[in-house]
Amino acid sequence: MDTKDKARVVSILDSLSRSDQSDPHKFLSEINKAAESSLDQANIKQFTNSQPEPTLKQSSLDISKLREESALPREQIEAIEKTAELVHRLESAGFQRPEKENWVSEMLNNHQRGYLQNDIFTEAAVGLVWMAAKLAEKAFISPDKEQKTDLKSELVSEIKGELTKISKAAEKQLAHSHIRDAAAERNQVMSHAISQARELWKSGQEQKADKLIVQTHNKLTQSARKQFMHYEPSPEHRKVVSQAEGREKERAKLAEKAQDATIGHQKERDRDKGLSL
Numbered sequence: 001m002d003t004k005d006k007a008r009v010v011s012i013l014d015s016l017s018r019s020d021q022s023d024p025h026k027f028l029s030e031i032n033k034a035a036e037s038s039l040d041q042a043n044i045k046q047f048t049n050s051q052p053e054p055t056l057k058q059s060s061l062d063i064s065k066l067r068e069e070s071a072l073p074r075e076q077i078e079a080i081e082k083t084a085e086l087v088h089r090l091e092s093a094g095f096q097r098p099e100k101e102n103w104v105s106e107m108l109n110n111h112q113r114g115y116l117q118n119d120i121f122t123e124a125a126v127g128l129v130w131m132a133a134k135l136a137e138k139a140f141i142s143p144d145k146e147q148k149t150d151l152k153s154e155l156v157s158e159i160k161g162e163l164t165k166i167s168k169a170a171e172k173q174l175a176h177s178h179i180r181d182a183a184a185e186r187n188q189v190m191s192h193a194i195s196q197a198r199e200l201w202k203s204g205q206e207q208k209a210d211k212l213i214v215q216t217h218n219k220l221t222q223s224a225r226k227q228f229m230h231y232e233p234s235p236e237h238r239k240v241v242s243q244a245e246g247r248e249k250e251r252a253k254l255a256e257k258a259q260d261a262t263i264g265h266q267k268e269r270d271r272d273k274g275l276s277l
Contacts, residue, residue, distance in 0.1 A: 005041040006121045017163035024139040024152045031132040032082045038125035060097040061087040061133045083132040104162045213244040
């Protein structure tokens, strides 16, 4: 998943966690839409006709009885069927639905410790489907589905709270991705400048080569500061930049000395002229 796709997943998570929808059926439709979009960003697909379907156990979200009863309005059944389709999409791609109720906390803990099998963005996309399945089961399929509306609303709020936690973790990781991408781009710019400088060195234009490297380094440093970042040349560039800076400083000192000497000579000439008058 590239940085743009990661940013889209973060945006989807944030938007869903801030949803003002409390009706479980309508929120289920929102999760379904968000989950499908996130799975597309993560490029998670179920088997195709050209691929053998993996041997699957019965789906972890069984809606067969629901279809038989048909007590729910058609819109609600369609939303639940969509959730079942997404669950099948994941399970046919090799994902397993978490068995523990506290799987979100466990997933975030593993993310902090660097133990996740996938990155946080993929886990978030997958997690949306498991949340949709949880909502579908507890609000519409389970034996206590006739629970009071306020309890169902509490379930929606609980899921939003979990979404907020995942969203914050993904947003933080996205910031790190931006920093890494920016550093990679700057290293590429410096690498190109050094390649150009080497050609100048070969042709005997050492001062021009050094100036190119130092100016490029300064521009990259200023650019990073504007983005509230820090730029540090990569290890393979560090020595080249340091040596070029050293030579440029030495030239500046020599130029300053020469200028001071010129000014001194001019003062002497002016003084001699004054004395002769």
